[in-house]
Amino acid sequence: ARYDLGIASLPVTHALLPIENRPICRARMEAVMAASHPLAGKSALTAGDLAGQPIIGMLPGLFGRQQADEFFRADGAVPSYAVETTSSLMACQMARDGAGIALLDRLSVKAMDSAGMAVRPLDPPHWLSYGYIHHKGQVLSAEARAFLDCMARYIDGFRATDSAAAEAVIPQWDGSLAP
Numbered sequence: 121a122r123y124d125l126g127i128a129s130l131p132v133t134h135a136l137l138p139i140e141n142r143p144i145c146r147a148r149m150e151a152v153m154a155a156s157h158p159l160a161g162k163s164a165l166t167a168g169d170l171a172g173q174p175i176i177g178m179l180p181g182l183f184g185r186q187q188a189d190e191f192f193r194a195d196g197a198v199p200s201y202a203v204e205t206t207s208s209l210m211a212c213q214m215a216r217d218g219a220g221i222a223l224l225d226r227l228s229v230k231a232m233d234s235a236g237m238a239v240r241p242l243d244p245p246h247w248l249s250y251g252y253i254h255h256k257g258q259v260l261s262a263e264a265r266a267f268l269d270c271m272a273r274y275i276d277g278f279r280a281t282d283s284a285a286a287e288a289v290i291p292q293w294d295g296s297l298a299p
Contacts, residue, residue, distance in 0.1 A: 123254075123255075124254065124258075124260060124261050124263065124264035125252045125253065125254045125260060125264045125267070125268070126252065126253045126254070127144075127250065127251075127252055127253075127271075128250070128251065128252075128253050129183045129248055129249065129250055130143060130249040130250065130251045130253075131249075132253045137255065138255065138256035138257070139253050139254070139255065139256060140253065140254050140255070140256045140257075140258075141251055141253055142251050142252050142253070142254075142293065143249055143250070143251040143292035143293060144250050144251045144252060144268070144271060144272070144275070144291070144292060144293045145227075145249075145250055145251075145275050145289055145290060145291050145292050145293070146247045146248065146249050146250075146289070146290045146292060147225035147226050147227045147228075147247070147248050147250060147288065147289050147290075148225065148226060148241060148242070148245055148246070148247055148248075148287070148288040148289070149187060149188070149191065149223050149224065149225050149242055149245075149246040149247070149248055150223070150224065150225070150226055150229065150239050150240060150241050150242060150288065151165045151170065151221050151222070151223060151239070151240045151241075151242060152211075152212055152215040152216065152221065152222045152223075152224050152229055152237060152238070152239050153215050153216075153220075153221045153222075153237070153238050153240075154215065154216060154217065154218040154236060154237065154238065155236050155237060155238045156218070156236075157218070157221070157238060159173070159221070159240070160238035160240070162240060163240065163241075164240055164241045164242065164243040165240050165241075165242055165243065166195065166242070166243050167191055167192045167194070167195035167196075167197035167242075168195060168197055170192070170197065170199065170221060170223075171192070171197040171198060171199070171200070172200060173200065173220065173221050174200060174202030174203070174219070174220035174221070175188070175199045175200055175201050175202060175220055175221055175222070175223070176201075176202065176203045176204075176205065176211045176214050176215050176219060176220040176221065176222040177199065177201045177203070177204050177205075177211070177222070177223070178204065178205065178206065178208070178211065179204050179205065179206055180204070182206065183248075184208060184223075184224070185204075187223075187246065187248060188223040190246070191223065191242060191246045194244075202219070202220045203219060203220060208222075208224050208228040209228070209231055209232065211224060212224055212228065212229055212231070212232045212237075213232060215237070216232065216233075216234075216236055216237040217236075223242070225248050225288075226239070226284075226285060226288035226289055227250070227278070227289060230278065230285075239284075241287075241288070247290075249292070251292070251293070252268060268293070269295075271293075272291065272293055272295065275289060275291050276291065279291070
């Protein structure tokens with residue numbers, strides 16, 4: 121099977137394949153909830169604030185779940201997972217509809233209609249890295265380079281929408297390409 125590149129949360133490793141990881145951006149993990157939720161009035165949320173709240177989480181073993189568990193563990197808090205899913209889009213929608221609080225990055229939240237939804241940063245901040253991967257030593261095709269340029273423009277446009285988006289997504293790709 122041949123591929124030019126993949127977009128993934130970083131880092132990615134494989135025991136049998138030499139993979140090159142290149143960062144594109146960092147996205148801050150945030151708490152997503154219904155706008156009517158009592159915690160929506162806070163400017164930022166700690167793991168202690170979220171302990172005891174029904175959490176909508178990714179399934180155990182998935183990257184998003186590992187990151188959420190790491191956030192809680194760093195504060196000694198224990199999350200109360202009420203719902204588990206494989207879809208960040210589903211987690212976001214359930215949180216917006218009042219089923220609990222989801223911990224997602226701002227780029228994932230962007231895919232949802234934000235009407236009736238509150239998004240609050242975590243304290244301390246917890247960042248996720250996204251980037252592109254490809255076979256080590258592979259020269260990227262013109263199409264792959266054009267796709268990466270398109271992604272960079274999308275991230276810049278997203279950050280320009282408002283100051284909260286600019287603070288929550290930090291570009292890391294300088295336009296240089298791996299060999």
